[in-house]
Amino acid sequence: MSASKESAGPQPKEYQGKIQPGWREIPRGGMILQAGNAREFETGDWRVTRPVWIPENCIQCLFCWIYCPDAAVLLEDGKVIGFDYAHCKGCGICAHECPGKRGAKAIKMVAESEAEEASQA
Numbered sequence: 001m002s003a004s005k006e007s008a009g010p011q012p013k014e015y016q017g018k019i020q021p022g023w024r025e026i027p028r029g030g031m032i033l034q035a036g037n038a039r040e041f042e043t044g045d046w047r048v049t050r051p052v053w054i055p056e057n058c059i060q061c062l063f064c065w066i067y068c069p070d071a072a073v074l075l076e077d078g079k080v081i082g083f084d085y086a087h088c089k090g091c092g093i094c095a096h097e098c099p100g101k102r103g104a105k106a107i108k109m110v111a112e113s114e115a116e117e118a119s120q121a
Helices: 003-008 063-067 093-097 112-120
Strands: 013-015 018-020 049-053 073-076 079-083 107-111
Touching (some): 063 073, 093 107, 107 112
Antiparallel strands (some): 073 079
């Protein structure tokens, strides 16, 4: 191996179109280096259940949006239009808080495997 390659150290790696720092450049755990960076990290891929929105049962109270700890309820013109599954962790708070219409909830929690099967059909 040449001396220039040894002195250069490991080369930066690209992940999702961004150059990622090496282990020496990453800060110690627990440090938040910039505010408002949660949108950069997709955290919904370890979810076991997911919320499914049933529009005909929705009264647009926005309780789901208010109580969602991950800001995963999507709004358009002040109305619910669905969920951001890239950030939803499947906690079910939205479904619990949903009053629904005439006792029929507008949000139902389903197993992630069921949702994947339904989307492939």
